[in-house]
Amino acid sequence: xxxxxxATASLPLKIAAGAGIAFLHLPIxxxxxxxxxxxxxxxxxxxxxxxxxxxxxxxxxxxxxxxxSLSVKVASVATAIALLLGTLxxxxxxxxxxxxxxxxxxxxxxxxxxxxxxxxxxxxxxFSLADIPYSxxxxxxxxxTFCVVVVYNNAVARFRRTSGSLIEASMDLGxxxxxxxxxxxxxxxxxxxxxxxxxxxxxxxxxxxxxxxTGGQQATLPIWMLQELIRPRQRPVTNVVAVVxxxxxxxxxxxxxYLTRDTDEIAGSGx
Amino acid sequence: MTAxxxxxxxxxxxxxxxxxxxxxxxxxxxxxxxxxxxxxxxKTTCLRLIAGFEQPDSGHIEIFGETAEGVPPYRRNVNxxxxxxxxxxxxxxxxxxxxxxxxxxxxxxxxxxxAEEALALVKLPDYGARKPGQxxxxxxxxxxxxxALVNRPRVLLLDExxxxxxxxxxxxxxxxxxSLQRSLGITxxxxxxxxxxxxxxxxxxxxxxxxxxxxxxxxxxIYNRPKTRFVADFVGSSNVIDPDAMRYFGxxxxxxxxxxEAISLVRDGGVRAHVRSAAFLGAATRLGVTAGxxxxxxxxxxGQPVPEQGTEVGLTWAPGDVHYMDDAA
Numbered sequence: 001x002x003x004x005x006x007a008t009a010s011l012p013l014k015i016a017a018g019a020g021i022a023f024l025h026l027p028i029x030x031x032x033x034x035x036x037x038x039x040x041x042x043x044x045x046x047x048x049x050x051x052x053x054x055x056x057x058x059x060x061x062x063x064x065x066x067x068x069s070l071s072v073k074v075a076s077v078a079t080a081i082a083l084l085l086g087t088l089x090x091x092x093x094x095x096x097x098x099x100x101x102x103x104x105x106x107x108x109x110x111x112x113x114x115x116x117x118x119x120x121x122x123x124x125x126x127f128s129l130a131d132i133p134y135s136x137x138x139x140x141x142x143x144x145t146f147c148v149v150v151v152y153n154n155a156v157a158r159f160r161r162t163s164g165s166l167i168e169a170s171m172d173l174g175x176x177x178x179x180x181x182x183x184x185x186x187x188x189x190x191x192x193x194x195x196x197x198x199x200x201x202x203x204x205x206x207x208x209x210x211x212x213x214t215g216g217q218q219a220t221l222p223i224w225m226l227q228e229l230i231r232p233r234q235r236p237v238t239n240v241v242a243v244v245x246x247x248x249x250x251x252x253x254x255x256x257x258y259l260t261r262d263t264d265e266i267a268g269s270g271x
Numbered sequence: 272m273t274a275x276x277x278x279x280x281x282x283x284x285x286x287x288x289x290x291x292x293x294x295x296x297x298x299x300x301x302x303x304x305x306x307x308x309x310x311x312x313x314k315t316t317c318l319r320l321i322a323g324f325e326q327p328d329s330g331h332i333e334i335f336g337e338t339a340e341g342v343p344p345y346r347r348n349v350n351x352x353x354x355x356x357x358x359x360x361x362x363x364x365x366x367x368x369x370x371x372x373x374x375x376x377x378x379x380x381x382x383x384x385x386a387e388e389a390l391a392l393v394k395l396p397d398y399g400a401r402k403p404g405q406x407x408x409x410x411x412x413x414x415x416x417x418x419a420l421v422n423r424p425r426v427l428l429l430d431e432x433x434x435x436x437x438x439x440x441x442x443x444x445x446x447x448x449x450s451l452q453r454s455l456g457i458t459x460x461x462x463x464x465x466x467x468x469x470x471x472x473x474x475x476x477x478x479x480x481x482x483x484x485x486x487x488x489x490x491x492x493i494y495n496r497p498k499t500r501f502v503a504d505f506v507g508s509s510n511v512i513d514p515d516a517m518r519y520f521g522x523x524x525x526x527x528x529x530x531x532e533a534i535s536l537v538r539d540g541g542v543r544a545h546v547r548s549a550a551f552l553g554a555a556t557r558l559g560v561t562a563g564x565x566x567x568x569x570x571x572x573x574g575q576p577v578p579e580q581g582t583e584v585g586l587t588w589a590p591g592d593v594h595y596m597d598d599a600a
Contacts, residue, residue: 163355163357165353165354165355165357166357166359168322168324168344168351168353168357169351169353169357169358169359170359170370170374171323171324171343171344171345172322172323172324172344172345172349172350172351172419173345173350173370173371173374173418173419173422174345174371174374174375174422175345175370175374176343176345176374179374183359183370183373183374184359187361188360188361
């Protein structure tokens with residue numbers, strides 16, 4: 001921690017910090033620019049000309065729509081599952097005391113700490129061992145492993161801040177378990193669930209590694225992009241899709257940040 | 272008459288901790304009953320057993336003649352004022368108070384009317400539209416009270432109801448709770464670690480220690496005739512005197528309590544003692560004296576000359592003021 005007397009940084013430090021930030025974010029801008037380039041085979045700088053043509057090309061490509069719809073399906077279902085299971089796990093861990101509670105808490109969080117490649121390989125061997133064919137559901141299951149964690153972390157933080165006596169007060173005043181959940185618990189954890197759910201959706205939407213192992217021949221949007229990059233034809237279409245992906249994933253994360261900014265940390269946003 | 276609440280041989284343990292240990296207890300209808308004890312003495316667990324948040328491991332609990340074991344909190348005609356008030360932060364004050372009526376399915380107009388009445392009862396009319404966060408501690412306490420009373424419980428439980436309030440507010444709330452209880456005729460059971468509060472408010476007091484009731488009785492009984500050394504130590508500002516010292520003072524070789532105001536000073540004779548300290552309390556002066564190696568406190572009424580520190584004085588008391596008791600906890 002710096003002291004208050006040294007609150008302003010020296011000029012070289014400012015330049016270094018600026019360069020660091022530029023290094024992090026300029027490549028993202030490049031992707032946006034290439035979505036409008038007139039040159040289609042290689043990424044040439046500066047772009048010889050600018051066009052909106054690639055947006056209509058991308059719009060008319062069925063493989064883009066297939067990949068997009070698969071990704072949306074996977075992300076929606078994985079998020080829904082995560083909301084249900086993550087909330088239940090968080091409620092159990094934060095509201096009750098039982099044998100092995102700490103261990104369960106750790107096991108729930110583990111998938112996000114574990115490299116995706118481990119999760120992917122583990123699930124792939126499990127699927128082939130159990131003779132489960134690859135399908136929409138194998139991808140959803142793979143994504144579920146880390147989506148649950150995001151919701152769980154957000155919900156558990158909120159549950160811990162919600163006084164346990166609120167639930168007791170509700171029961172004391174004559175509300176049964178369902179009424180207590182509807183009138184007291186849900187309104188108190190709603191924003192945490194919204195934030196967790198949006199993050200889970202964003203994580204699932206751009207996940208590559210686990211999907212590679214659990215998707216078989218199916219291509220979600222990020223995997224489709226990876227395949228497209230190898231093909232030199234109509235390259236800017238990939239960039240158009242990338243712009244869409246950035247918007248689709250960035251906006252929920254931004255919303256989640258603003259929703260929970262004053263309350264608690266968005267745990268697990270680093271994956 | 273059926274007791275409002277009765278415990279027979281009720282025990283509850285958490286892991287290895289025996290929180291409540293074979294407690295027998297009878298609270299009469301319409302009584303203002305205090306459970307007094309240090310933290311961890313089992314008084315709050317007893318309250319939670321009545322509310323239904325805890326179930327006894329053994330023993331039997333009845334609330335107005337009905338078996339309470341296995342009955343969930345929401346089916347008991349008992350309401351609680353929580354120590355932290357536990358107001359619902361996302362509801363307005365009016366909706367907080369109306370909550371119990373809402374979950375019973377009472378229509379909006381009717382439940383809001385009753386909630387307004389309850390708020391008027393605790394002297395907070397026109398506060399209905401605010402949120403709990405906008406109220407002071409004392410006001411929140413009143414809302415918690417209104418929220419419980421609006422359900423017309425047969426027993427009202429109060430967990431350290433005045434613990435979070437400052438002294439002045441605490442004193443006025445004590446009187447208000449007492450008069451509220453009298454006018455409503457509801458059985459009040461409240462938990463406190465403050466002996467002054469218990470003695471001044473309650474019709475009867477049960478003193479808890481280590482999961483058991485050590486003594487139950489009227490405040491006068493508890494104060495004047497503590498059964499054990501623990502009660503004397505915890506409840507009174509009494510001098511608790513060891514058997515050895517008692518013999519030295521010429522009494523029986525048993526543990527005894529002696530109230531500071533029962534001791535008077537004489538110049539000659541009596542038990543010789545030295546004045547160690549003097550604290551002016553307004554209506555009286557509290558002297559700290561040592562006789563032999565025993566420290567005692569003596570209450571000197573206003574108007575009497577206060578001896579200097581270090582002076583030798585004589586102490587006398589009437590033999591009837593010495594109250595012998597069990598040495599055990």
